[in-house]
Amino acid sequence: MNCIPSHAKKATRNVQDNDTIATALYNRMRGKFNTKDQIEFYSLADKYRAHCLKTGHMHRYYNGWQAEIMYDINFNHFYRAMKKTLKMSKDIKERKCTDELYNASYLIGVIYSLQGNTGLAKKYFHKAINEAGTGDSLKTLHIYKDLANVEMDDEPDKAMAHIDRIIRITKASDLKYEYCDAIAFKVVLGFVMHDWNTVRKYYDVYMKIRDEHRKDFSTTYYTYVQICKHAADKEWDKAIYLTDRLTNIDKYKFKADIYEISGNMKAACKAQKDYIHHKDSVNSTIMVQELTNATYEIESIFTHIRKEEAKVMRIALVLTIFMALVIIAALIFVIRNRNRYLRELWNKNNELERLRSKAEEAEIMKESILKNMSHEVRTPLNIIAGFTQILGQSDANLSPEEWKDIAARVTESSNNIVKIINDLLYISSKDSINYTMRNDKVDCDELCSRCMEKFCDAKADGVKMTLNSSLPGGMRIRTNEDGLSRIMECLLDNACKFTEHGSIRINCRLTDNSRNVEISITDTGCGIPEEIGDKVFDPFYKTDTDVDGLGIGLILAQRIACQLDGNITLDRDYHDGARFILTIPVGKE
Template sequence: MLKKTVLFCLFLQVALGIIYAQKVDSALIRSTRAYYNKYFNDPTDPIVLTASDTLLNMAIKANDTVMTKMALGAKLDYYYYGQGENRTDSVISGVNLLKQYARKIKNPELYYWAWSARLVNYYIMQGEYNVALIEAEKMLREAEEEKLESCIAECYSALANVYSAKGLLKKSQEFMLKEIQLFEKGVKRYNISFQYSDAAKIYIDLGEEEKAPELLKKALSTAKSPYHRVTAKLVYIPLYLAQDNIDAAHQALEECRQIYADEPSLRRHLHYFHDVEIDYNRKVGNYSKALDILETQKNEFKKTNSLTALSELKKTEADILWDMKRKEEAAGLYREYLQGQKEEKEKNEEITTSEFATILNLQQLSAEKRELERISQEEQLQNTRLILFFAIGILCILIFFLFMQRRLNRKLQWSKDKLNEKNRILTEAREELYKAKEIAEQSNWMKTVFIQNMSHEIRTPLNSIVGFSGVLVDMLADKEDIGQYVSLIESNSKLLLKLVGDILDISAFESDMDINLYPVEVNACCQAAIELGGMSFSQDVKFFFEPTCDELTINSNHSYIVQVLDNLLSNASKFTREGSITLTYEVKEETKQLVFIVTDTGIGIPADEQEHVFERFVKLNDFSQGTGLGLSVSRIIAEKLGGSLTIDKEYTQGSRFVFCVPM
C-alpha cells in the first residue's frame, strides 16, 4: 500500500511538472509577442537596435522561430530604411545573418527574400544599379541550380526592380511577367499583387493603358495586405490621368489618402503616395501644391540620406518649373541633375570595372586550371601505358591459371554429378513434404470451420443463459444467498460468452475478413466503451475522460473501436485498485492519425513481458479473471483498421496503451 502511494505521488509530481513547463513555454511566447508589439511598430526608431537583441534572446529561449526571424529582420530594417552610420556594411551583415538563419531552419523562401528584398533593393536605393544587377543574376543562378521555382520567382522580382530603376521598362516588365507566369502555374507568391500593379504601370508609361485594367483587377484580387491594396489603387490614378478622366483620378487619390490615414503601418511607404500626388497635381496644373509636396519629400529623403531619390526629385522639380515657364530655374536644376547623373554613372562604371576585373581574374584562373588539367592528363596517359604493360603480364599469368582451372573443372564435374543425384533425392523428399503441408493446411482450415460453427452453436444458448441470469439477478436481489449464486452464474456466463466472441473474432480475422469503414463520431465511441467497461471500475479508482474536441468524425468502424477501447478499459480496471484511469485521444496532423490513450495507475506490466501480453491465451496472473484473448484480438482489430496497438514503454506509473487509427 505504501509503495503504491509513493508511486502515485511521484506520478502526480511529474504530471504537475509537465503542465508547469508547458505553461512556462506558452508564457514565454506570449511575453515575446507582447514585447515585439510594444517596441517594433516603427522600424526607424533607434530603440529597435537594443530591443532587437533582447527580442532575439527571448525568442531563442522560447524556441519561437517566427520571433527569431523578426528580431534579425528588425535590426536589418533599421539600416535598410535609412538609419545609422555605415549603412552598407550593416545591411550586408544583417542580410548575411538572416540568410544563415534561413539555411539553419531550412527556409529557402526567407533566404532568397533577404537577398532580394533587402540587399538588392538596398543597392537600388543607393543608385548602385550594376552591383544590384550582379547580385540579382548571382541569386538567379543559385536558385536555378537548386531548382526552387518559388525562389526563382523571387529572383525575377529582383531583376524586374533593377531594370526598372535603370529605366529599362520593357526589360523590367519581361521579368515581372515571368514571375506572374510562375504564380499562375501554382507557385506561391505573397507579393504577386505588386507585380500586377507594376506591370500595369509600365503599360501606362508605354502608352498602352488599355492593357492595364485587367492587370489591376488581378492585383486587387491577389492583395493580402493594406500595402498591396493601396499600391494597386495608386496605379489607377495615372491610368485615369492617361484617359483624361480627372474626376476619377481625384476620387482615387482621395481614397488612397484615406487608406494611408487609416493604416499606421503604411507610414513608411508614404513617399509612394506623394510621388503619385505630385504627378496628379502637375497633370491638373496645380504646380504650387506639387512643389510643396515635393519639398516635403526632399526633407524626408535628406533625413535618410537617400541620394538617388533626391536626385530624381530634382529632375521632377525641374519638370514642374519648366511647365510653370520658370525655365531658367528649371535649366539650373536640369544641369545639377545631369551632373549628378554623370557622377553616379562614373561611380557605377568604376564599380562595374572593378567587378569586371574580378571576372577577368577568375577567367585567368580558369585558364591556368585548364593548363594544369592538360598536364595532368599527359601524366595519366603515361601511367596508362605502364598499367597496360602490367596488364599484359597479368594476362599471361591468368592464362596459366585458366589451364590449371580446366584440370580442376574435370574433378568438379565428377563431384557435380554426385551432387545432382543427391539433389534428385532431396527434390523427391520436398515434394512429399509439400503434399504433407497441403494436408496439414486442409486440416487447419477444417479446424477453423469447426471452431466457428461450434462457437456459433455455443453462443446461442449462452445468450439465453446470460439474458435469463440477468433477469434472475433482478428477481432474486432481495434473497442474498440465491442472488449471489445467480450473479455468479451471470458473470461466468458473460465471461464464457466473451471467450466465444473472441474466438469467433480471431477465426473471422484469420479468414481475411474485411472491415467496413464509415463515418464515426469519436466521442460517441468513447462514451459507448465507457458504458460497457464502467461497471467494473472500483469505487477507489477515479475515471477521467478527456476529449480533445467537442466533435470529431473519422472514417472507421464504430463497433470495433468500441470493442478495443472496452478491452483496454476492462484491463485497466481489473489491475487498478486505487488511483485513476484516464481515457483521452489526440490528433496527429503530421501522420494523419487519431491516437487513443488509456492510462492507469495499476500494477503495470514488466518491460520484458510487454510484447508477450499480446499473444493468445497469455495471462501474467494465472489467478486473474479473463480469457487471455482480449489484447490479442484488440491488436488484430487495430491492424485491420490500418492502425496499431502498443504499450508506452516510457510510462512507469502503471500501464499506458496507445491505440492508433487512420483519420
C-alpha cells in the first residue's frame, strides 16, 4: 500500500506471523488499496478490524482503520476521511489506547496538507510527534517525512533537519528501503535549496545503494533524483525531458524551477502558469467532491424530515384513536383536554414545516453560491496569486510604473474579496450589522452628492449623473447615516452596472404630509422585464449573468431599509430603464 508508511507495514508483518487469519486479511486488503473497488476494500477492512478487535490486538485494529482512511485520501475523499479520522480519535480515547492517539493527529495533518492548508498540517504533524513520545522512534518516520514535505518550499532548513533525523533512525534500524527514500528526499531538498554539492553528494550515495542493495532499493523517487542531478550538472534539456515522466503536478513545478535556474524566465513563467492551472484544477475536483458530500448530507436531512413526518402521522393516528376511545369512555374529559392535544400536534407540524423550509432554503442557497462564487472570488484570487509570483522573483525587472500598477491591482482584488465576504456575512445573518440606531441628523442632499462622487469613475463614459431635490434647504432627517449611505451605494452600483448610455438621475422629495422622504434612482439602462420584477430582491438572483456581482446588492439594500423603518420598491410604470424608490421616515427632531 503506497500510502501506508513502510515501517508500519514491516511492524505489522512481524506481529502477524502467528496470526494467519489477520495476515491473510491484511494482504487481501493491501491488494485492493490502489483499486477503485471500494465496496470490496471496505468489506475487507471491516473484517480485518473485527478480527483484530476480537483477538485484542489494538495496534493492528487501528492500523486497519488507518488503512481505510488513507484509501479515502488516496481517491480525494477528504470529507469522508476527516469524519472517519475524528471517529477513530474518539474511539481511541474511549478505549483508552493513548499510544495510538498520534495516528489520528497524523491523519488530520495529511488531509490538511493535501488540501493546501500547510499551517494546520504543520500543527497536527507536530502534535502527532508529541503524542508519539520523545526521541527517535520508528513510528514517527512517516510523520517527519510528511512534515518535511510541507516545509520543503518555505522552510527547507527545517525540512533538511527532519530528513537527517529519518536517515539516522533508518540507518540505526537497518531499514534499507526507507533509508533509500530518505537519501532521495535529501537530493530533492538540495535541489530546492540550490545546494548543488548536496545534490551531487547524496546522488552518489543513492546510486551506491542501488548497486549494493538492489533487492531493497526504492525507486519511488528515482526520476526526481535524476532530474535534480541533471539540474546540478546544468544539463537543462535532460532535466526538462525527465519532468514529463512525473505523473502529477510536480512536473509543472519542477519545470518552472529548472527554467528559472537556467535563466529562461519566459519558459519559467509559462511553466508556472501551467502549474497554477493544474493545481487549481485539482483543487476544483476536490471542491466538487466536498460539495457532493455536502449534498449527500442535505439529502440525509430530507430523509430524516420524511421519517419525522411519518412518525408524526403515526402519532396523530394513535392520538385520534385514543381520543375516540376517551370520548366513548368519558365525553366530558375529552372536551376539557382536546385543545391541549391539538396545540401539541399543531406545534409539531409547524416545527416540521420550519425544518423543511430551512432545508429547501439551504439547497437553493447552495446552488446560487455555486453559480456566482466561482468567478467572483477566484478571479481576484488568481490575480493576487499571479502578481505575487511575479513580485516574488528576485530578478524581476519592473519599472516603478509597473510596480505601482501591480500594487493597485492586488489592492483592488483584495478589496473586492473583502467586500464580497462582508456582503455575504450580512446576507447570511440579518443581525451581523445593526443599523437600527437612528440618532444621526442627516442632510439627504449632501449625502446623495457624496455618494454620486464615489461612482463618477464607476459609471460608463458618456453617462450623465444628476441630482434633483425639492427638499427644503438644509433639511435634515433623523436616521442612521451609515445605513442610508450603504443603501444609496448599492442602488447606484446597480444603476452603473446596467447603464451604458443616457443618464442616471437621483430625485429627492417629501411625501405623506412631510412624514417621509422619497429618494428615487432612475437609469436609462436595459431595464427589468415585467415577468421577473418580483425576483430582483431575491438573494443571488441576477437578471444578467454576464454582469459582475453576486446578485445581493438589492436584497442588502432592502434589508437595511427595513431596519431603518423604510422600504425599497421597483417602479413598474417606468419602462425606459429601471427606477428604484427608497422611502425613509423623516424622524423626530
